[in-house]
Amino acid sequence: MPQKSVREMNRLERRHYSLVSRSFRATIMGAIILGIVALAIGLGLYAVALGGQYIGEAFNLSRNAQAIICKVVDVEPLVDEVMERYYALSPAQRENTQSDAYRAAFADVTEREDYTTVRSMLADFLASSDVFDVYIAAYDTQTASVVYIADPEEDEAYKCLPGDWESDTFEGMNKFLEWDGKGRLYSIDKTDKYGWLATSGMPIRNADGGIVAFVMADISLAEMSTGMKSFVWQYSITMLILVNLVGVLMARRMKKMLVNPINRIASAAEGYVQDKREGTGATGHFTNLKISTGDELENLALIMADMENDLSVYEENLTRAIAEKERVGTELALATRIQAGMLPSIYPAFPERPEFDIYASMTPAKEVGGDFYDFFLVDDDHLCLVMADVSGKGIPAALFMMASKIILASNAKLGKSPAQILADTNAAICSNNHEEMFVTVWLGILELSTGKLTAANAGHEYPVFKNASGQFELVKDKHGFVIGGIDGARYKEYELQMEPGSKLFLYTDGVPEATDAEQTLFGTERMLAALNKKADAKPEDILEQVHSDVNSFVKDAEQFDDLTMLCVHYIGKDTRDQ
Numbered sequence: 001m002p003q004k005s006v007r008e009m010n011r012l013e014r015r016h017y018s019l020v021s022r023s024f025r026a027t028i029m030g031a032i033i034l035g036i037v038a039l040a041i042g043l044g045l046y047a048v049a050l051g052g053q054y055i056g057e058a059f060n061l062s063r064n065a066q067a068i069i070c071k072v073v074d075v076e077p078l079v080d081e082v083m084e085r086y087y088a089l090s091p092a093q094r095e096n097t098q099s100d101a102y103r104a105a106f107a108d109v110t111e112r113e114d115y116t117t118v119r120s121m122l123a124d125f126l127a128s129s130d131v132f133d134v135y136i137a138a139y140d141t142q143t144a145s146v147v148y149i150a151d152p153e154e155d156e157a158y159k160c161l162p163g164d165w166e167s168d169t170f171e172g173m174n175k176f177l178e179w180d181g182k183g184r185l186y187s188i189d190k191t192d193k194y195g196w197l198a199t200s201g202m203p204i205r206n207a208d209g210g211i212v213a214f215v216m217a218d219i220s221l222a223e224m225s226t227g228m229k230s231f232v233w234q235y236s237i238t239m240l241i242l243v244n245l246v247g248v249l250m251a252r253r254m255k256k257m258l259v260n261p262i263n264r265i266a267s268a269a270e271g272y273v274q275d276k277r278e279g280t281g282a283t284g285h286f287t288n289l290k291i292s293t294g295d296e297l298e299n300l301a302l303i304m305a306d307m308e309n310d311l312s313v314y315e316e317n318l319t320r321a322i323a324e325k326e327r328v329g330t331e332l333a334l335a336t337r338i339q340a341g342m343l344p345s346i347y348p349a350f351p352e353r354p355e356f357d358i359y360a361s362m363t364p365a366k367e368v369g370g371d372f373y374d375f376f377l378v379d380d381d382h383l384c385l386v387m388a389d390v391s392g393k394g395i396p397a398a399l400f401m402m403a404s405k406i407i408l409a410s411n412a413k414l415g416k417s418p419a420q421i422l423a424d425t426n427a428a429i430c431s432n433n434h435e436e437m438f439v440t441v442w443l444g445i446l447e448l449s450t451g452k453l454t455a456a457n458a459g460h461e462y463p464v465f466k467n468a469s470g471q472f473e474l475v476k477d478k479h480g481f482v483i484g485g486i487d488g489a490r491y492k493e494y495e496l497q498m499e500p501g502s503k504l505f506l507y508t509d510g511v512p513e514a515t516d517a518e519q520t521l522f523g524t525e526r527m528l529a530a531l532n533k534k535a536d537a538k539p540e541d542i543l544e545q546v547h548s549d550v551n552s553f554v555k556d557a558e559q560f561d562d563l564t565m566l567c568v569h570y571i572g573k574d575t576r577d578q
Contacts, residue, residue, distance in 0.1 A: 023254040031243040039235055043228055051188075051198065051221070058131050058200035058217040059184040065125045065134055066202035066215040069118060075149075076206050078114045079138055079213045082106065082149050082162045086140070097164050106163035115150055115162065123152035132197065132220040135160065136204070138213040139177060144170045149213055158194075166191075176201055176214060188221070196221040261297045264289055265304060272308060283312060342402060344375055347540065355448045355573055356383065359539035360566035361547070363559075370397030370439075371508045371564035372405050376412075381449050384412045387460060387506035387566055388441040396435070404429065404439045404483065418443045418456035419491040422483065426458070430487040438484035442506060444496075451498035451570050456491045458483050461509055462524075464531060468501030472531040474524065500572035505531055505542070510561035514550045517557045522550055539567035 069075065085105050086094070096102060109115055118136060126134045135151040146168050151160040172187045179185045186200040198221055201214040265286070272285040286305035291298050349358050360373045370390030378384050386408055390397045407428050411421040421443055429439075442463060444455030455463070459482035466472045480491035498504065507527070514522040530549035534541055543565050550563065 021251075023251055023258075027247040027250040028243055031246055032239075035235075035239040035243065039232065039239075042235070043232070046228060046231065054219045054221065055184060055186045055198050055200055057129065058198060058219040059186060059202075061125060061129050061131055061134060062200050062202040062215045062217040065122065065217070066204060069121050069136075069215065070204060072121065073114050073117050075114070075118060075136065075204050076212050078109075078112065078118065079136070079149050079204070081112075082109060083138055083140075083147065085109070086147055086163055086165070094165070102163070103161070106161060109162040118150045119152050122150060126152050129217075130219070131217045132194070133158070133218045134216070135218075136213050136215055139168070139173050140165065141173065141177070144168050144173050146173075166193075176203070177211060179203065194218070194220065196225070257293055257295075258297065261291045261293055261301070264291065265297070265301055268304070283308065342405060343372060349375065350377070353377075353448070355571050356446070357539055357569040357571065358383075358567070359543055361543055361564070363547075363563040365393060365510070365559050365562050370394075370401050371510065371562035372401045373506070373564055373566045374405055374409060375566070375568070376409065378412055378415060378445065381447060383446045383448055383568075384409075385444045385446065385504070385506065385566065385568060386412075386441065387463075387508065387564070388439050389460065389508040389510075389562070389564070390439045391437050393562075396437070400435075400437045400439065404441075408441065408443065412443070412445070417493060418445055418454055419493045422456050422458050422480065422491040423489065426481075426483045426485075426489050427487065429484040433484050436484075438482040440482050444504075446498065446568070446570070449573055451500070451502070451572060453496040453498055453504070454493055455496065456480065456493045458489075458491060459485075461507055461512070464505040464507075464528065465496060466503040466505075466531075466535060468499050471535055472503070472505060472528055474528070498570040500570065502570045503535075503539070503542070504568045504570075506566040508562060508564040510559075510563040511546065511550065511565060513561060514554050514563070515557060515560065516554050522553050526553065539569050542567050 089102070089105060093099075093102060093105075122134050122136070133151065133153055135153075136149040137146045138149060139145070140147055144167065145165045148160040148164045149162060151164075153159045169189075172189065175187055176185060184200065185202070186198055188196070188198045190196050197218045199216055199218050201216040203211045204213045204215060206212050268285045268289055271282075275282040275285070286301060286308050289301045289305075291301040343362060344360065347359055350356070358375055360375065362371055362373065364371070370392055372386075372388050372390070374384070374386040374388075376384055386405075388401070388404060388408070390401045390404065392400075404425070407425045408421060411424045416424065422441060425441075439458075440460040441458040442455065442460040443458075444453050444463075446453045455477065457463075457477050458480045460479070462474045462476050464472045465475045475496065477494055478492055481489040483489075496504075512522055512524045512527055516522075526549065527546065530546045531542060533549075534545045537545070546565060547563070
């Protein structure tokens with residue numbers, strides 16, 4: 001009994017490889033991926049919205065502060081004074097803004113009335129907003145530095161006095177200096193001192209429209225980062241809870257709607273196979289499942305039920321077909337034996353007649369064939385030779401062959417000439433040939449005392465003749481019409497003189513038309529070459545040589561036609577006692 005290929009999974013395997021566990025993991029993974037994508041999108045939207053809000057607040061503050069301050073105070077002299085002193089310092093002196101010399105250069109600026117007024121107004125704006133700082137600054141375009149003019153910050157850690165400066169990028173500086181007045185003016189940068197800052201500004205212009213300085217407002221993005229981190233934590237915890245809940249629900253749903261029906265179908269299939277092995281004849285394995293999922297599984301169960309019913313019908317038909325095939329096979333085997341029994345098959349065929357030696361063979365393409373050969377003594381001095389090929393294959397050809405063989409032999413034994421034998425046989429077959437079959441025939445009568453061979457050809461292959469000292473060559477005789485083809489056909493005779501040592505080879509078209517896998521024909525040239533390899537051998541050896549060459553040429557290609565051959569060796573009366 002074959003070993004079962006289905007086994008029950010253990011507990012560990014069910015936890016890792018069952019459909020339920022796989023669907024649970026797939027649901028978890030899909031939900032996590034979806035959650036991460038949603039989180040990324042949400043964070044992006046959050047950052048854009050909050051950042052836009054912060055930048056809008058800073059920009060509006062700088063715009064309002066610029067408008068009010070410029071109405072109250074003329075800022076340009078203050079800016080010019082600070083920048084004049086800034087440029088008066090050497091690059092080396094500007095390197096250390098905390099030095100006493102640097103501080104002294106700008107000490108009296110803080111005592112100016114316009115500075116005090118501007119700083120006070122900036123402090124009011126700073127106190128009334130959520131920005132990190134609001135201040136007035138100018139750009140040093142040569143070094144890309146921001147030079148502070150007035151800053152209301154009181155914290156010593158962040159306080160900037162007039163003349164203090166910080167490095168900027170040329171890109172950021174140019175963005176402010178080349179602003180066209182459209183949209184919001186801002187830049188976002190990360191600094192070592194303040195971290196991430198969004199800086200917005202509004203230019204202060206002189207009477208000629210040139211930019212003197214900027215009212216700038218810084219807003220720290222640290223709060224936005226803190227808010228985003230808090231959002232991520234809350235979102236992640238919520239997502240994990242929901243993901244696990246969805247996973248459990250999906251796993252239960254999958255088990256009910258998918259896994260359980262599949263297991264039931266698998267169990268039914270296993271039961272079906274088991275019953276078939278044991279031959280119980282049980283049915284209805286799939287019909288009784290009653291799966292009502294309303295999807296492909298329900299359709300699969302219905303298909304399996306139909307398959308079971310169809311297989312049952314098929315097995316019944318197959319049993320009958322096998323029985324019929326066995327009966328036909330038995331009849332074909334019997335027909336093969338009957339056909340073989342009708343052909344001469346005992347050798348030496350005429351052991352008491354040393355004047356000649358003869359051998360023939362037939363290899364049918366199917367169980368029974370349409371080719372046939374025959375040889376028999378018409379009288380004590382005349383040997384009749386027949387080689388024929390019936391149209392078609394199988395049992396119809398075999399039946400037609402047997403009828404043709406009997407009619408030919410009957411006419412020959414009446415002592416008729418070859419032409420008359422063929423004519424009378426044709427008339428007999430045409431009188432009742434409703435299936436319109438035909439047979440090609442070469443028939444010759446050898447006079448044993450003289451070696452004279454009288455022959456006639458009814459559409460058959462050319463015979464092959466060999467003189468005592470020569471080689472096998474085709475005898476291109478004149479063909480008459482095939483037997484059974486047309487009523488009233490006439491046939492012409494011709495003679496060949498056989499001397500002691502002469503040989504005659506007869507065959508059907510299965511020999512020259514044997515085909516290899518490349519659809520190449522064996523051909524008459526190869527046939528003659530095979531005959532002449534053992535031209536002086538006995539007829540049996542000559543036929544074996546031809547058969548061997550045909551097999552070597554055809555190899556594994558299928559045999560499509562009967563392979564029938566006959567060879568007669570004329571020895572003559574004068575050598576009877578040798």
